[in-house]
Amino acid sequence: MIDNARALETTHVPQDLEHREGQIDQLVTDLSPIAHGLSGEHTMIFGPSGTGKTTLAKFVVRKLQEEAFGVRRAYHNCMSGSAETAVLHGLVDDSGLGRHLPQEGVAANRYIECLRESDDHIVAVVDEVDVIDDETTLIGLSDLPNVTLILITINENDFFSDPRFDGRVRSRFNHCEKVCLHKYEQNELEDILWARIEAGLKPGVIDSYVVEYIANMAAGDAREGIILLRRATMRAIDADRTEITVADVDAVETSAREEKRQVHVDSxxxxxxxxxxxxxxxxxxxxxxxxxxxxxxxxxxxxxxxxxxxxxxxxxxxxxxxxxxxxxxxxxxxx
CATH class of the missing domain: 1.10.10.10 (Winged helix-like DNA-binding domain superfamily/Winged helix DNA-binding domain)
Incomplete structure (x- = not known):
């Protein structure tokens, strides 16, 4: 039944992104100067949970890496560590630049220097940026000529109205490039699920009405839809069947939502x-x-x-x- 199990994981970055063409083009434009040895435009991505903000950022950075030499991606989710040193360590570690540095006992400026000294241009993706403890972390990163920031959060107004952020942060990022994502419509989420099915499952294992049922249950949340699809697939395999049914989807609804919850807890x-x-x-x-x-x-x-x-x-x-x-x-x- 399965051709590529990774395609059914929520963390998988697909070869194509469905229904995000305009946002892809916008982010590609923002980062395109990097391919010519220049700095990209700092960009913020906004949108509800499950709209593919993180996937969009990783997809476009991967595209840039395929087209240009000397580009590194650095990713950190601030929910897993929001202090200045935690954010900087996460970025440096993910970029592959600071694996020689211990996680504890390293000053923030050492991480900054590690980024500054890189010959590569670094696209730093800072996820859940609204929970960051020290807003000056963003100023320090944006001052580096070889770092372009992609900041991800849910709501633009909530971010810029936060009293923690002083005038420097607002002036620095209020006029940066902004990409806004909407919640997926039913037909859009069905297309996303079909793309995952075609990449991960053998032909003929699921009917269109089952995919429609999953999309309706997920209510515009791509992450939840993909988890439902994967868990329904696993249930069919465990039962030694070659077709995924609505009954499989119903049976895994509770466990799928618990998995989504546990992913958040673990982060x-x-x-x-x-x-x-x-x-x-x-x-x-x-x-x-x-x-x-x-x-x-x-x-x-x-x-x-x-x-x-x-x-x-x-x-x-x-x-x-x-x-x-x-x-x-x-x-x-x-x-």
């Missing part, structure tokens, strides 16, 4: 994961109790404003928790 950095674990294990917990428990569990607790930003991300970006009440009366619970 959390130390402090975000600690906050989540406390809430998840408590079921329901007050803001005051959460603060005290958190401070007992970590050696260098984050400030209240930073904790609140992390909690907001856990709730509104990933849907891992919910909250009721305001300020000190807030109560958190896991979803």
């Amino acid at each position: 959390l950095g130390t402090h975000k994961r600690t906050l989540y674990d406390i809430i998840e294990r408590s079921g329901t917990i007050s803001s005051a109790e959460l603060k005290e428990t958190y401070k007992q569990r970590v050696s260098s607790p984050k400030s209240r404003s930073t904790r609140n930003r992390y909690l907001d991300a856990l709730e509104n970006k990933y849907g891992l928790i919910t909250s009721t009440g305001v300020t000190k009366g807030t109560v958190y619970q896991s979803t």
Whole structure:
């Protein structure tokens, strides 16, 4: 049944991106000066979860690497580490430039120098940039002549209205290039699923009405649709059948959504994961109790404003928790 299992993974970057032609052209234009030895345009990508923001960035950078020498991609998701050194270490490590550097005990300026000293041009993709702890990290990166930034987050207004970002950040990035992605329509998501099916499965193993059913269940979220497809495929294989059915999709709906949730949980950095674990294990917990428990569990607790930003991300970006009440009366619970 399977020709290429990787094509059914959400992290797989396909050979072609469906229904993102205009955004691809825009990002290609922003990065094209790099192929001629110049700096690219710093770019921000906005859009709801599951619209392919990260895939778009990686797809276009890969395209650039295929067409030009001396281009490196550096990727980091700030949900897995949002402190300045964590962001810089993640970028340097992913680029392959700093594998000789230890993860702990390295000053931020050493990572910056590692990037600056590279003969290659680095396209630094900073995902979930809205949860970054130190906004000056972005200024330091954007000052490097051999680094072009792609910053990814959900909402443009929320990012630029964040009081943490001072005038330098706003002036530097408010007028940079912007790429906006919309949630996929039903027919668009069906096309995306068919592209994955053609790349990963043998012909004739799934009917069009089953693909339509998956797309409808995923409700415009490509990540969820791909997980549903992969899990339904695995169920059919386990049952020693050669066709994927609607019954397979129904049977894996809960586990697919749990997988999507667990991917988010596994990506959390130390402090975000600690906050989540406390809430998840408590079921329901007050803001005051959460603060005290958190401070007992970590050696260098984050400030209240930073904790609140992390909690907001856990709730509104990933849907891992919910909250009721305001300020000190807030109560958190896991979803």
